[in-house]
Amino acid sequence: MSASDPIFVDLSETKPAEIESLCMKCHETGTTRILLSKIPHFKEIIIMAFECPHCGFRNNELQSAGAFNERGHTITLAVKGKDDLNRQLVKSDYCSVKFVELDMEIPANRDRGLLTTVEGLIDNAIDDLAAGQPVRKHTDEAIYEKIEQIIAILKSYQQGEPFTLLLDDPSGNSYAENKCLPHADPQLKLRWYTRTPEQQALLGLQPGHDQTPAEAAATEAAERLSHRAPTASEMVNDQGIPEVMSFPANCPSCHAPCATNMHVMSIPHFKEVVIMATNCDKCGYKSNEVKAGGAISEKGRRITLNMTDAEDLSRDILKSETCGLSIPEIDLELTPGTLGGRFTTVEGLLRQVHDELRERAFTEGDSATKDSKDKWGTFLSNLTAVADGQKFPVTLIVDDPLANSYLQNLYAPDPDPEMTIEEYDRSWEVNEDLGLNDMKVDNYENDTAAASSTDVTDNKEEST
Incomplete structure (x- = not known):
């Protein structure tokens, strides 16, 4: 066994595991110490340190103990x-x-x-x-x-x-x-x-060659969904049952073949969305995600809701992956990308935020000072109080530069007296982060024709 072979250690162990390993410098026997640890606000990691008593060679290494992120x-x-x-x-x-x-x-x-x-x-x-x-x-x-x-x-x-x-x-x-x-x-x-x-192939998540028939079928299904005309409520079959499309994929956790189910529905007074769910029968991995359909909005949208009673917790909310969320009264601020896309209720989203932050808080280890414990304890208590309907009024701010997020209007189609919707122009920096500055959707046919003409001219010059 070499010094780089990963071994998982139980989190309950207080001391690192020690194993004999081959020194790659003098080929004598050294010792590798391995510890599974957790970084606050991040995830579990494997720390490995090798030392050879014969030649004095040392090295250390870190590996992630979890699966790759989806992006x-x-x-x-x-x-x-x-x-x-x-x-x-x-x-x-x-x-x-x-x-x-x-x-x-x-x-x-x-x-x-x-x-x-x-x-x-x-x-x-x-x-x-x-x-x-x-x-x-x-x-x-x-x-x-x-x-x-x-x-x-x-x-x-x-x-x-x-x-x-x-x-x-x-x-x-x-x-x-x-x-x-x-x-x-x-x-x-x-x-x-x-x-x-290329990056997928580097990570070993897919082979570095042309699409397989299964991958091509998945791509075709996704394209059909993205170009499907919006319906009044949701996609249904001839019997009136909601239509769910399934296409083959690989599990992000164990890479075994599994199916991803997709369903297109239209949220009243908002837009069309695509709901995706993956369930792996081999390792039990589950995930779900919501993506907005339709064209990219020309402006961003900021929704401000004055939450005054427990009824506001039952409002439906669609939080896209580009959406930021904050509640100033309890110092809650989620940056875009946190939790990904979610379609749930306000209460459900707050409880997901609570669970996510509780797992990543400074509550143990050398970094867990009394001040940090008290600070996090107070913050999580306030977050729980809001989710339980015990702390009102508070202000919920949903800010999405792509205007792909939604908060239910209980008075629709009339304006909601407790809700303010503001549209704003995105800055150049925000468009750059979203990849919109380099996107061209108008007159691209002319650019393609010009490029083809240039290629033909170049080929003629080379042949001459």
């Missing part, structure tokens, strides 16, 4: 001073790291998974660059001087020089500490994105 993400951290150097970072095996101002990138395959800090990441970069400098000084002095300049800039970062750190992880399993929880950290920017086929 990849980028984390942008603005480091403004020395205090930010102590922020905890998790870098998965598939994560690349970029120092933006320096235009220097550490590729994903350069290091294994790491549990470190911002300062530790800088130290690793300096050590890697400095390793070959004595040889470069004699073989290529120009490159030696350039690398020395980069090292000097990295050392200035350690002294508090501001810079920007960008983590790009297609597995969605990397992490940067948020020091403002439960609020959004103004120095952290998290953006979720859909993985490309």
Whole structure:
């Protein structure tokens, strides 16, 4: 067994497990210590440390103990001073790291998974660059001087020089500490994105070749649903029973073949939505998601509801994956992407938020100070009081830049006196994060024809 073989350890164990492992440097027997731990506000991880008593070789490694996220993400951290150097970072095996101002990138395959800090990441970069400098000084002095300049800039970062750190992880399993929880950290920017086929193949989630017949059938089914004309209420068959379409897929957890069911319905006074559910018979994995159908709205929408009694908790709510949600009276603020798409009631959504935050709160370990425990205890108690209908009035704000979220109007079709709906223009930065700035849906046929004409001309010139 090598030092990198993952072994799962029971969370109830207080000490790391120790196993004998082969040292890859001197080929003698060393010791690997393995511990399954949980990072507050993140997830479970496996920490492994190897040490050889014969040659003194040491290394450590981190692996995620959970499945890949459904999407990849980028984390942008603005480091403004020395205090930010102590922020905890998790870098998965598939994560690349970029120092933006320096235009220097550490590729994903350069290091294994790491549990470190911002300062530790800088130290690793300096050590890697400095390793070959004595040889470069004699073989290529120009490159030696350039690398020395980069090292000097990295050392200035350690002294508090501001810079920007960008983590790009297609597995969605990397992490940067948020020091403002439960609020959004103004120095952290998290953006979720859909993985490309190449990234899916890199993660082993699908083969890196053309679509199989099953995958083609899934794609065709999705396209039919996306172009289906909206119905008055929902898709039904000839017998009036709601129509559910099923297409083959792979389980995100165990990768076994399973079915994803899709149903299209129209929410009164809103728009068409697609409900998707996956259930794996092999490992028991279940997931459900709601996506809005139709065209992209030209403006964003902010819905503000003054919740005054328990009846407001029973309102239906569609929270899209681009939607942010907040209740200022209890300091609750959810950034876009949290919890994904959900179609439930206000009470149901608040209880999901409570369960999610309770699992990720600083309640144990060295980081669990008395102040943090008291702060989280008060926050979760207030959240429970609102969900139980014991704390009113409060203000619920649903902010969706794509206007794909919905909150039930109990007085429809008349205006709701307790609800305010505001439309606003999206900023360029928001459109950039959503990928709308590069999207062209008008006159694209002309661009295609022009590109084809250019290709023909180029081919003629080459043949000539």
